[in-house]
Amino acid sequence: MIVGGGPAGLSAALVLGRARRRVLVVDAGRPANRVSRVVGGLLGHSDSPAALRRNGLRQLRELPTVDVIEGEALDAKLEDGGVSVAVARPSGVWNLRARALLLANGLNYEPPAIPGAESLWGRSVFHCAFCDGWEVADRPIAMHARGASGARLALLLRGWSDDVLLCTDGPDELSDDDRERLAAAGVRIRTERVARLESRRRRLTQIVFEEGEPEARDALFVRPRRTQPSEIAERLGIELDDHELIPADQSGRTELPGVYVAGDASAEVRSVAIAIGSGSRVGIAMAADLIVDRLATHA
Ligand SMILES: Cc1cc2nc3c(=O)[nH]c(=O)nc-3n(C[C@H](O)[C@H](O)[C@H](O)COP(=O)(O)OP(=O)(O)OC[C@H]3O[C@@H](n4cnc5c(N)ncnc54)[C@H](O)[C@@H]3O)c2cc1C
Known part of the structure; x- marks a missing residue:
């Protein structure tokens, strides 16, 4: 069976x-x-x-x-x-x-509990650059993660786009070395809490933060919880x-x-x-x- x-x-x-x-x-x-x-x-x-x-x-x-x-x-x-x-x-x-x-x-893949993420899952909110990076290549994209693995994933996304934003949604937990490597690769970092994702026709339009300006993005890559x-x-x-x-x-x-x-x-x-x-x-x-x-x- x-x-x-x-x-x-x-x-x-x-x-x-x-x-x-x-x-x-x-x-x-x-x-x-x-x-x-x-x-x-x-x-x-x-x-x-x-x-x-x-x-x-x-x-x-x-x-x-x-x-x-x-x-x-x-x-x-x-x-x-x-x-x-x-x-x-x-x-x-x-x-x-x-x-x-x-x-x-x-x-089971569970995207992070960001308001708006669930309805965009698999459409504009992705977990794997190798699966979905091609479709959003050369567009403004973002990685939702923090720490050393977040830095690595954001750097990986540079393979698909020059415009990569790392959203750490709170303290970035990055080492100085990570910050230097991200800066050298042109990856920007936003540490403000993510308030929600806005979309049109199940396509991400912008990431809204609790403070500061929203960021227009076409895709957000996340680290889902797997069970x-x-x-x-x-x-x-x-x-x-x-x-x-x-x-x-x-x-x-x-x-x-x-x-x-x-x-x-x-x-x-x-x-x-x-x-x-x-x-x-x-x-x-x-x-x-x-x-x-x-x-x-x-x-
Ligand atoms: C949003 C998303 C997009 C993806 N896109 C891609 C992509 O573009 N390219 C790519 O290569 N990979 C992609 N992947 C990864 C890919 O989907 C998985 O690696 C692949 O589906 C794994 O196959 P599987 O047969 O192990 O599991 P699954 O495809 O998940 O199939 C498991 C099946 O088992 C069933 N099942 C579970 N528990 C029970 C139970 N108790 N009784 C009976 N049935 C049960 C489920 O209902 C399901 O039908 C994506 C993953 C996600 C989450």
């Missing part, structure tokens, strides 16, 4: 289904990038996240080994030789059993790492037998391409484990 039908889960399902394993994907249908117009930076695809998903599902429908259903996995526990999972569906709660479980549940969107890992007794990620080896094997993880849920660097690659890699490991284990049991 695969919990999560985003790029990681569907990619793993493709590998497992083609390896003739019976696969059930349970998906709540809330992928991280659902608000975005396009998937930026994915080879061979420059359309929306929904179009990518449609194409993936069409491909999976051709495999008699794979089923994808809507539902939310609520609980899971290890049982002799497998896992049991409680899944909420419109018709009620289903209790399902599987020999192995892949957690491909992604992450697991579901309690499944916790219910299984998996301890998350300091970044709220599910620890696993390179092939996605967690500390629990028969439980794997792929995609954002366990990734330090996150993108659709990485999630697809991770799903594929973990799908290969799972299929090999399942096939070889079964042969060993029958020996």
Whole structure:
């Protein structure tokens, strides 16, 4: 069973289904990038996240080994030789059993609580320059962050625009060295508290501060809080790492037998391409484990 039908889960399902394993994907249908117009930076695809998903599902429908259903996995526990999972569906709660479980549940991305940010999330308020920088290149843009990592992120944005503003929304927590590097790169710093974001037709127009003049900007990059969107890992007794990620080896094997993880849920660097690659890699490991284990049991 695969919990999560985003790029990681569907990619793993493709590998497992083609390896003739019976696969059930349970998906709540809330992928991280659902608000975005396009998937930026994915080879061979420059359309929306929904179009990518449609194409993936069409491909999976051709495999008699794979089923994808809507539902939310609520609980899971290890049982002799497998896992049991409680899944909420419109018709009620289903209790399902599987020999192995892949957690491909992604992450929740929560933008900072700046009034106006939520409605612009994925449209003018972004978290990743590599995903959305291209679309706002050479425009006036801003980074909302502070400290050494804020300085680094603001400097990174200079790769896309000469007009970068660092909004620290309070004490900047910058070292003298950071300040010098930012000044040398032409990055301005505003330390006043951000009061709100103003927009027109879901496009940022300006950042308004509690004091001083507003700044006209076309995009604001932020550092969202990332959390697991579901309690499944916790219910299984998996301890998350300091970044709220599910620890696993390179092939996605967690500390629990028969439980794997792929995609954002366990990734330090996150993108659709990485999630697809991770799903594929973990799908290969799972299929090999399942096939070889079964042969060993029958020996
Ligand atoms: C606003 C935004 C824009 C982005 N833009 C880009 C971009 O342009 N290019 C790019 O490469 N990357 C982009 N990313 C990153 C990219 O979206 C993620 O790296 C990628 O979606 C991760 O894939 P995933 O399959 O691991 O998780 P997701 O795509 O998040 O899919 C996880 C799925 O699991 C489901 N799920 C969760 N819990 C449960 C449960 N308990 N039961 C059943 N289902 C469950 C969710 O509903 C969801 O459908 C963006 C991210 C954000 C937040």
